[in-house]
Amino acid sequence: MKSLKNYGPLIILVLLIDTIAEFIGMQVFKIGKIEVSILPLVFAVILAIIIYLLPLKPIKQLYNDKRVKFAGKYMSLIM
Incomplete structure (x- = not known):
């Protein structure tokens, strides 16, 4: 569950996009x-x-290598 909290803002951004x-x-x-x-x-x-x-600094913080790899794996699932 801890890792989900770390990815929460990125998941919300991906869902919004x-x-x-x-x-x-x-x-x-x-x-x-x-x-x-x-x-x-x-x-x-x-x-x-x-x-x-x-x-925007808050958005730049979302885009680190670990989170981008995570989002790349699951973007096709979300779509």
């Missing part, structure tokens, strides 16, 4: 005769990168 990406949903657009689909997972990755690049 995932929820936003799911609300955006799948986007389809045409390039000539070709249809291109962008899935919510792509939006989730883009949002995570944008949040990481924000110069």
Whole structure:
């Protein structure tokens, strides 16, 4: 249970990113005769990168190597 407390803020951030990406949903657009689909997972990755690049100290503390590896394993489960 102790480890879950350590990952709590990161899990909440991942759930928030995932929820936003799911609300955006799948986007389809045409390039000539070709249809291109962008899935919510792509939006989730883009949002995570944008949040990481924000110069906010509390968010930077969430992104250490151990937590990022943990989130990477379970992001597909959450989606």
